[in-house]
Amino acid sequence: MEAGVACKLNYPTWIRFGRKSTGSLRFDRIAKQEHKTRVVVSAHFPVQTSSNRHRSVSLEVSCSSYTNFSASTMETGSIHAPYDEALMLKNKSLEVEPYLNGHSIYLVGLMGSGKTTVGKILSHVLGYSFCDSDTLIEQEVNGMSVAEIFKLHGESFFRKKETEVLQRLSSKKQLVVSTGGGAVVLDVNWDYMQKKGIVVWLDVPLEALAQRIAAVGTHSRPLLHYEDGDPYTKALKRLSYLLEQRGKNYAKANARVSLEEIAGKLGYRDVSDLTPTEIAIEALEQIEVYLKEEDGMAIAGL
Numbered sequence: 001m002e003a004g005v006a007c008k009l010n011y012p013t014w015i016r017f018g019r020k021s022t023g024s025l026r027f028d029r030i031a032k033q034e035h036k037t038r039v040v041v042s043a044h045f046p047v048q049t050s051s052n053r054h055r056s057v058s059l060e061v062s063c064s065s066y067t068n069f070s071a072s073t074m075e076t077g078s079i080h081a082p083y084d085e086a087l088m089l090k091n092k093s094l095e096v097e098p099y100l101n102g103h104s105i106y107l108v109g110l111m112g113s114g115k116t117t118v119g120k121i122l123s124h125v126l127g128y129s130f131c132d133s134d135t136l137i138e139q140e141v142n143g144m145s146v147a148e149i150f151k152l153h154g155e156s157f158f159r160k161k162e163t164e165v166l167q168r169l170s171s172k173k174q175l176v177v178s179t180g181g182g183a184v185v186l187d188v189n190w191d192y193m194q195k196k197g198i199v200v201w202l203d204v205p206l207e208a209l210a211q212r213i214a215a216v217g218t219h220s221r222p223l224l225h226y227e228d229g230d231p232y233t234k235a236l237k238r239l240s241y242l243l244e245q246r247g248k249n250y251a252k253a254n255a256r257v258s259l260e261e262i263a264g265k266l267g268y269r270d271v272s273d274l275t276p277t278e279i280a281i282e283a284l285e286q287i288e289v290y291l292k293e294e295d296g297m298a299i300a301g302l
């Protein structure tokens with residue numbers, strides 16, 4: 001079919017796939033002029049995941065002649081095209097950037113939710129600087145690790161430093177900040193994060209978080225040392241408690257990125273099948289929704 005369509009229409013230049021069962025097929029200007037072809041595209045996008053993690057999408061294309069539009073369909077069939085997540089990320093960032101207007105992005109979420117991993121991807125594609133508030137605190141306290149700071153100076157000292165770091169960052173634009181898991185607890189931190197920034201919550205199921213943390217060990221995360229058991233059990237117990245305590249705080253974020261929802265949309269059975277890039281794309285989408293709402297309200301004078 002791919003050859004058939006290409007032959008009938010001559011050089012279709014590219015096929016673009018959206019993430020919500022939408023897509024478009026674009027043709028070269030020359031092809032349009034030469035063939036005066038009116039193209040009727042009916043797209044059908046069942047998402048398939050193949051074993052090598054490269055997804056392909058079935059696209060049914062119907063075409064009819066421009067000069068005889070009522071004439072029957074020229075060709076129908078399906079094209080398999082690779083799902084290029086890097087391209088989709090770039091396109092999404094270009095779409096969102098004008099609305100962002102230089103606002104920073106503050107990623108919040110429980111330990112291990114991917115703030116650093118996703119944050120680096122976002123900063124790279126947007127051309128923003130990336131920083132990690134835990135790392136900035138460590139630098140301020142003579143290179144001491146978070147775990148050592150907790151042990152030597154206690155949690156309240158750490159929280160004070162965290163607020164100072166967020167205050168310092170709050171005057172800057174074009175940053176992607178990976179915040180500490182507990183940064184959402186203090187109201188003053190919200191004032192700093194939202195001064196020139198948008199707060200995005202990475203909402204990851206507890207079991208997935210515990211799995212990720214167990215894979216790297218709990219030694220660098222002092223708040224996980226209160227429980228007994230193997231690393232997975234320790235992490236799961238403590239994270240459940242922390243989510244109970246902080247759930248309302250995370251929910252105050254301007255945008256929420258739910259891994260369960262993305263997995264559902266993409267037809268994955270498990271959130272662990274999601275790539276960090278897919279999560280970054282969803283983050284941009286949710287930021288766009290938020291900014292458009294804000295824009296609409298400002299125009300409406302609300």
Ligand SMILES: Nc1ncnc2c1ncn2[C@@H]1O[C@H](COP(=O)(O)OP(=O)(O)OP(=O)(O)O)[C@@H](O)[C@H]1O
Pocket residue numbers: 109110111112113114115116117118134178179180181212213216221272274275276279
């Ligand atoms: N989408 C993902 N799928 C699988 N593993 C991931 C994903 N995102 C991050 N990870 C892994 O989970 C662990 C935690 O990720 P990361 O450091 O980005 O989270 P974080 O929110 O910054 O954590 P913390 O707040 O504890 O610093 C890392 O080992 C990382 O490689």
Ligand SMILES: O=C(O)C1=C[C@@H](O)[C@@H](O)[C@H](O)C1
Pocket residue numbers: 110111134146179180181182183220221222223
């Ligand atoms: O969830 C938390 O309270 C923490 C998360 C980490 O990022 C560090 O900021 C520190 O270990 C505390």
